[in-house]
Structure formats: structure tokens, C-alpha cells
Amino acid sequence: MSSGSWLDMFGWTPSTLCLLIVTLAVAVLYLYKNIGTYHRNRYGVKYHQISGNILMEVNFRHKLANWLRQYGETFGLQSGSQLVLVTANLDLWRYILIKDFSNFIDREPKIMSSTPFFNSLFFSSGREWRKQRQILSPTFTSGKLKYISKSVQKSAQDLTDYLETQAKNGSTVLKKDVCGRYTSEIIAKTAFGLDAKFIAEEDAEFYEYSKNIFDFKDRGGLSKLIADFLQRIPFVERMSTEVFKLQYFEPIKLTTNKYFDVILQNTIRGKRLQQRNFCSRKDAPKVIPKLAYEEMLGHSMLVIFAGMETTATTLQMCFYELAANSEVQDKVFQEITQVVKSDTPTLEELNSLIYTQQVLDETLRLYPPVPSVKRIAQETLTYSGVTIPKGATVVLPYFSALKDPRFFKDPDTFNPNRFSPKEKEKLDPLAFCVFGHGPRICLGMRLAYLELKQALVHVIRKLRVVLNDETEPKRGSDGVLFKEHNLLVPEKPVALLFELRETSQ
Numbered sequence: 001m002s003s004g005s006w007l008d009m010f011g012w013t014p015s016t017l018c019l020l021i022v023t024l025a026v027a028v029l030y031l032y033k034n035i036g037t038y039h040r041n042r043y044g045v046k047y048h049q050i051s052g053n054i055l056m057e058v059n060f061r062h063k064l065a066n067w068l069r070q071y072g073e074t075f076g077l078q079s080g081s082q083l084v085l086v087t088a089n090l091d092l093w094r095y096i097l098i099k100d101f102s103n104f105i106d107r108e109p110k111i112m113s114s115t116p117f118f119n120s121l122f123f124s125s126g127r128e129w130r131k132q133r134q135i136l137s138p139t140f141t142s143g144k145l146k147y148i149s150k151s152v153q154k155s156a157q158d159l160t161d162y163l164e165t166q167a168k169n170g171s172t173v174l175k176k177d178v179c180g181r182y183t184s185e186i187i188a189k190t191a192f193g194l195d196a197k198f199i200a201e202e203d204a205e206f207y208e209y210s211k212n213i214f215d216f217k218d219r220g221g222l223s224k225l226i227a228d229f230l231q232r233i234p235f236v237e238r239m240s241t242e243v244f245k246l247q248y249f250e251p252i253k254l255t256t257n258k259y260f261d262v263i264l265q266n267t268i269r270g271k272r273l274q275q276r277n278f279c280s281r282k283d284a285p286k287v288i289p290k291l292a293y294e295e296m297l298g299h300s301m302l303v304i305f306a307g308m309e310t311t312a313t314t315l316q317m318c319f320y321e322l323a324a325n326s327e328v329q330d331k332v333f334q335e336i337t338q339v340v341k342s343d344t345p346t347l348e349e350l351n352s353l354i355y356t357q358q359v360l361d362e363t364l365r366l367y368p369p370v371p372s373v374k375r376i377a378q379e380t381l382t383y384s385g386v387t388i389p390k391g392a393t394v395v396l397p398y399f400s401a402l403k404d405p406r407f408f409k410d411p412d413t414f415n416p417n418r419f420s421p422k423e424k425e426k427l428d429p430l431a432f433c434v435f436g437h438g439p440r441i442c443l444g445m446r447l448a449y450l451e452l453k454q455a456l457v458h459v460i461r462k463l464r465v466v467l468n469d470e471t472e473p474k475r476g477s478d479g480v481l482f483k484e485h486n487l488l489v490p491e492k493p494v495a496l497l498f499e500l501r502e503t504s505q
């Protein structure tokens with residue numbers, strides 16, 4: 001192969017190659033001079049000149065908790081020359097998330113990926129985010145939810161039927177799988193328009209792909225580590241991303257991307273056909289396409305990523321706490337039987353389930369599916385002596401407020417009464433941050449509550465959930481252990497027993 005052809009392969013000219021050699025030479029020189037250099041920043045945190053507090057992402061949540069204990073509620077870490085400011089101070093959160101939102105609009109630096117997922121709402125920044133959010137916000141209005149509620153209800157009924165069969169067999173159910181199938185089925189119906197039935201099915205391809213969107217095992221290997229290092233060297237950092245377009249890492253499995261691509265194309269083809277038939281009528285509305293196909297694919301995959309695991313974890317942890325707190329389960333059962341009058345609960349009835357809502361909020365507080373978020377500062381701003389420089393990443397460890405005894409007395413205890421209307425009035429709203437706050441608050445919050453309430457209403461009316469010898473996690477051992485992802489996912493599948501209530505026997 002001639003040198004010309006391999007340069008072509010990377011899209012480089014001979015001068016780009018020269019630039020690459022110079023860049024690598026600078027990197028090697030910089031590494032050689034600074035390999036043993038450590039500093040302490042003004043927050044007292046020790047960091048390496050090149051790596052900063054490198055490998056921050058590994059065990060990040062546990063490290064954050066320790067650092068918060070060691071350095072207090074606001075401190076700085078280093079990522080190369082960049083400051084990463086961690087703050088658990090609610091007054092600062094109020095500025096970052098709400099009052100000065102436009103200065104902290106962006107979530108994190110762009111991840112370089114060939115898949116459209118990383119251009120979707122969650123990862124988009126600035127003006128692009130505003131445009132996308134405006135288009136997508138009406139997705140879960142009351143009218144739309146009323147419509148979606150019917151298919152959510154069918155899935156909740158299927159979930160109950162499945163658990164009833166298990167109860168009759170006396171089998172302990174691996175909740176994780178069932179809850180994941182339930183939330184993935186709802187996404188397949190609402191985001192992809194599929195006629196999905198995954199709960200009892202052995203072979204549910206869509207669910208299997210949804211479960212494995214990310215390649216957590218292959219985090220990019222050596223190439224990711226090298227790219228990660230290069231990102232921390234001044235000058236080299238910009239060259240490696242902007243000129244050489246070094247792949248940071250490809251977290252989405254390409255086979256998964258292809259699978260959802262085909263599903264979406266089929267859905268759109270089906271919708272067009274429907275529309276063509278409909279458009280022959282005079283009263284047919286004009287459909288104005290607002291999103292390009294790639295954007296649609298990115299958002300559809302985002303809904304799987306943002307909506308499946310988060311809601312499934314909440315549902316299984318809620319069942320777990322109901323099993324462990326039978327008096328709470330009895331109250332939920334009583335409320336459901338009093339409020340819900342038919343097999344098809346209305347949105348109004350679901351909204352009147354005040355105690356059930358408290359139980360869900362307490363579950364979310366104890367097991368927040370998104371433990372922390374990040375923002376990037378666009379300009380330098382100072383708040384009560386804390387300066388957040390332009391370009392700094394700010395980490396908001398949501399989990400710290402949710403476990404802070406100043407806001408939640410006895411924070412490790414499951415106590416839904418702390419969310420009673422009277423108690424809630426006394427609470428700083430910022431402290432209950434499981435869905436975030438401000439303009440970038442979770443887009444799917446209302447759908448998540450709808451899925452969770454429908455599942456509880458249908459299941460708890462018919463079945464009682466209990467702990468037994470096979471229950472996982474074991475009560476009183478290490479508590480619930482979670483995997484080290486950005487999302488909170490239990491390490492072992494939660495296993496519980498469901499029993500038929502007398503009324504349904």
C-alpha cells in the first residue's frame with residue numbers, strides 16, 4: 001500500500017502528517033518534563049500535572065462521596081489544565097440550574113461518535129439544544145399523556161398477568177428483567193409505534209438491543225486511554241480532536257444503531273402510508289417535518305437510554321421497599337382501592353394517589369437513577385466567593401442533597417411520610433432533585449410517573465409483594481449495591497416473591 005493511499009484512508013494530507021508528528025513530539029516532551037509533577041489546587045486537592053485527578057470516571061460516584069466528606073460541599077478537581085468544580089451547595093445549584101441557566105446551558109463536552117445519538121437533546125448544546133427542546137417539549141403534554149396512557153395501561157395489565165402466573169407457580173421473580181421489559185415495551189410503543197409485547201416473551205429482540213445500547217465492557221481500551229491522555233495536554237488536546245478527529249471512543253454498539261435505524265425506517269414508512277390514505281381527504285392536516293431523519297433516530301435512541309433503565313430501576317426498588325415495609329404496602333393498597341374505581345384508571349384518578357406518589361418519591365430519593373449531572377460554564381461568574389471560570393465543568397452531585405440529613409432527617413430510612421403535602425411545603429424544592437430542575441429538567445418525568453403509577457395500581461391491587469429466602473438484595477447486609485455506571489443500576493437483579501391477594505384468588 002503506498003503512503004498516499006493510507007494518508008487518504010485517514011483523510012490526511014502530507015502537511016497534516018507533519019503536524020501530527022510535531023504534535024506527538026510536543027506530547028512526548030510535555031510528558032517527559034511533567035511525569036513526576038504533582039500540585040495541590042486552592043481547594044487543597046492533590047492532582048498530577050498531566051492526568052489531574054485522572055480516572056475520575058472510574059468509581060466516580062464513590063470517590064465523589066468521599067471527596068465531599070473530605071473537602072466540604074464545594075471543591076475543585078483537575079482534568080488536565082481544566083477545573084472541574086464539584087458543588088453540593090443548593091444556593092449555587094439555584095444559580096446554575098435556574099437563575100443563570102443561560103451561562104450553564106451545556107451539559108458536557110461533545111462526545112465524538114459516528115452515531116446520531118450524541119447529537120440528540122441530552123447531549124446538544126446552546127442554540128441547538130433550545131431548538132430541539134422546543135420541538136420535543138410538547139411530547140408529553142396532558143393531551144398526549146392521555147393518549148399514551150391507554151398503551152401504558154395495557155402493558156401494566158400484561159405485567160400483572162405475568163406476575164399472577166408466577167404467583168400461582170410460587171416462583172420468586174427476578175424483578176429487574178420484568179421491569180426492564182415493561183419499560184422497554186412502553187418505549188417501543190410510544191417512541192417507535194410498534195405493537196410490542198415483551199413481558200412474557202422469551203425472544204424480545206427490541207428489549208435485548210435496548211438493554212445493550214452501550215458497550216460498557218469495551219470502554220475503548222488502549223486507544224481511549226491514549227486519546228484521554230492527549231486531551232489533557234495543552235495544544236495537543238485541540239489538535240487531537242479538531243484536526244485529527246481521534247475517536248474519543250464509540251460507546252454505542254454499531255449493530256444496535258443499525259437495528260434501531262431499520263426499525264425507525266419501517267415505522268416512518270408505515271406512517272407515510274397511513275398519511276397518504278388520510279391525505280386524500282379534504283380535512284387532512286398539513287404535516288410539517290420538523291426534525292431531520294438522523295435527529296429522529298438520535299432522539300428515539302435517547303428515549304431508550306433515558307427512559308428504560310431509569311424507570312425500571314425505580315419500579316423494582318419500589319417493589320423491594322414495599323415488600324420490606326408491609327405497613328406501607330397496606331396503605332398503598334387501601335388508597336388504590338379507594339381512589340381507582342375501574343380496571344382502567346383515569347389520569348385524574350392516578351393524580352389523586354397522593355400516598356402512592358409519596359412512596360414513589362421516597363424510592364427515587366433513596367435510589368436516584370441519575371446520581372449526578374454536569375454543566376459547562378460559558379463565562380466566568382462568582383457566587384459568594386466561589387468563582388466558576390469560563391470553560392470549567394461543574395458537577396452537581398444530586399445524590400448528596402437526597403441523603404443530606406439537613407433536608408431529610410434519618411436519610412437512610414425509607415419513610416414516605418417525609419413527602420406528605422405538609423412536610424413537602426417545608427422542603428427546599430432544590431433538595432428533591434431526582435429529575436433535575438430548571439429548563440433542562442428531565443423531559444420524560446411525567447411519562448415516568450405515569451408508567452410507575454400504572455404498574456403499581458395494576459399489580460398491587462391483585463398481588464402482595466413479599467421477601468423470602470431467595471430475596472435479593474438481602475435485608476441488613478450491605479444494603480443495595482449498585483453498578484458503576486453513570487446511571488444507578490443494582491448490581492444483582494432484585495428478586496422478590498408475589499402472592500395472590502385473597503380477592504383475586
Ligand code: HEM
Nearest residue numbers: 121122306307310311370373434435436440442443444448
Ligand atoms: C424515574 C425515571 C427518570 C429519572 C429519575 C430521570 C432523571 C433525569 C435527570 C436527572 C435528567 C438530567 C437533568 C439535569 O441535567 O439536571 C434527565 C434528563 C432527561 N430525561 Fe429523564 N429521567 C427519568 C425518565 C425519563 C424518561 C421516561 C424519559 C423519556 C421518555 C426521559 C427523558 C429525558 C431526556 C430527553 C432528558 C434530557 C433533557 C434535556 O437535556 O433537555 N427521562 N432525566
